[in-house]
Amino acid sequence: DAKTTQPTSMDCAEGRAANLPCNHSTISGNEYVYWYRQIHSQGPQYIIHGLKNNETNEMASLIITEDRKSSTLILPHATLRDTAVYYCLSNTGNQFYFGTGTSLTVIP
Amino acid sequence: NAGVMQNPRHLVRRRGQEARLRCSPMKGHSHVYWYRQLPEEGLKFMVYLQKENIIDESGMPKERFSAEFPKEGPSILRIQQVVRGDSAAYFCASSPLLAGRNTGELFFGEGSRLTVL
Numbered sequence: 001d002a003k004t005t006q007p008t009s010m011d012c013a014e015g016r017a018a019n020l021p022c023n024h025s026t027i028s029g030n031e032y033v034y035w036y037r038q039i040h041s042q043g044p045q046y047i048i049h050g051l052k053n054n055e056t057n058e059m060a061s062l063i064i065t066e067d068r069k070s071s072t073l074i075l076p077h078a079t080l081r082d083t084a085v086y087y088c089l090s091n092t093g094n095q096f097y098f099g100t101g102t103s104l105t106v107i108p
Numbered sequence: 109n110a111g112v113m114q115n116p117r118h119l120v121r122r123r124g125q126e127a128r129l130r131c132s133p134m135k136g137h138s139h140v141y142w143y144r145q146l147p148e149e150g151l152k153f154m155v156y157l158q159k160e161n162i163i164d165e166s167g168m169p170k171e172r173f174s175a176e177f178p179k180e181g182p183s184i185l186r187i188q189q190v191v192r193g194d195s196a197a198y199f200c201a202s203s204p205l206l207a208g209r210n211t212g213e214l215f216f217g218e219g220s221r222l223t224v225l
């Protein structure tokens with residue numbers, strides 16, 4: 001079962017930063033945290049992942065707390081096309097549990 | 109480099125028939141995952157395969173469902189004697205190995221949507 005919990009839904013104004021939180025207080029020390037998103041009914045899209053340090057790529061930034069019990073995905077300038085369900089997950093062995101994610105709506 | 113290819117994109121079957129869903133991973137990827145997504149729900153892990161081996165099938169229903177990833181050709185998810193509850197989107201993902209470790213970066217196909225009448 002999923003080891004992560006996320007809010008069910010969030011809104012964000014277009015052009016603003018979207019900050020999506022995730023709690024993962026039970027993941028072990030060597031488990032990475034991954035973020036994916038699913039736009040409408042398309043296949044999920046990988047965004048970013050990290051272990052301990054903060055990470056940044058062309059899509060987003062990932063801030064992981066020092067105790068690794070939570071993290072935040074940051075979309076610096078949200079656009080309407082960022083409206084999607086965002087999944088925070090970790091892997092246990094070979095399985096990647098997606099949970100129900102956060103439905104982000106970017107508002108014009 | 110083509111992405112993960114799934115076919116058919118849409119499949120309609122009557123109760124009791126068989127459904128075969130195919131997945132061609134990205135070039136160079138040796139790991140394949142299958143996930144099922146029921147309407148308005150998240151993705152549920154089904155099975156994880158490497159070439160010619162099933163690594164983890166703990167998410168597969170015990171009956172009627174099977175998966176394979178042969179040495180040559182695509183991975184196939186097979187559902188026998190389909191029932192209405194099998195109606196869902198089935199997503200395949202592939203992943204590369206890096207230094208012997210699954211990187212965890214999954215590349216998903218666009219899914220196969222099964223409708224059972």
